[in-house]
Amino acid sequence: MEPLIRVNKLRKYFPIRTGFLKKPLYVHAVDDVSFEIGKGEIMALVGESGSGKTTVGRCILKIIEPTSGEILFNGVDITKLKPREFKSIRPKLQAVFQDPYLSLNPRKTIGNIIADPFKIHTKLSEEEIMNKVIRLLEDVGLSEDFVHRYPHELSGGQLQRVAIARAIALDPEFLFLDEPT
Structure with a gap:
């Protein structure tokens, strides 16, 4: 049976400001994360503060775009969808945020x-x-x-x-x- 969510080699890097002529630096918030969640399953993503747990969720919800990797929802790679294409999927992916x-x-x-x-x-x-x-x-x-x-x-x-x-x-x-x- 196909998983509801399949995350494969997810990466999210955030740029850090550097000087005008300096090479850009990045914070590796999420680096090479992979997992699957089946229909009806509960999964806890556990880690220290600042370890990227929320960033993973925000990528799955397409609130932010990942740097690379795949996020499949019911077999569809949502990272490749344009906003208009994602609109029909949006109601199926919801969140309750910390604050x-x-x-x-x-x-x-x-x-x-x-x-x-x-x-x-x-x-x-x-x-x-x-x-x-x-x-x-x-x-x-x-x-x-x-x-x-x-x-x-x-x-x-x-x-x-x-x-x-x-x-x-x-x-x-x-x-x-x-x-x-």
């Missing part, structure tokens, strides 16, 4: 934050979207009252639950949890 304060728009209500994936990727009516938003809030242990609140009104734990609700909204096949503890 919900940074990943949630402070100018949007919680209801709008959770509704965004439906508005972007589906043709559901406003009523259908709101019903799904309320259901997702309940699924993560928050009441319907949170729909009209803003991120600054919530605790860190409540914000993390909102981030989880948004990430699972479209029933993704792959969920990346950055620092889940």
Whole structure:
């Protein structure tokens, strides 16, 4: 059976500023990483702070482009896809990032934050979207009252639950949890 995710020889190098005539230097954030994740499997990528765990996830999600290597999702090398081609795959790959304060728009209500994936990727009516938003809030242990609140009104734990609700909204096949503890 083909794995859901296959990462092969992934590299991500970030350039460091050097002098005008000097040879560019690079930080090797991820260097020759390979692994597979099957459908329904859970995998923990463990390492010290700064070891590239988040960078691997950001490459899989195509938030950043790898320097080299392959990332296959259901057999398709997503590193070769143009943004328009990747758009149909985007809902299937979701993330919950470490700091919900940074990943949630402070100018949007919680209801709008959770509704965004439906508005972007589906043709559901406003009523259908709101019903799904309320259901997702309940699924993560928050009441319907949170729909009209803003991120600054919530605790860190409540914000993390909102981030989880948004990430699972479209029933993704792959969920990346950055620092889940």
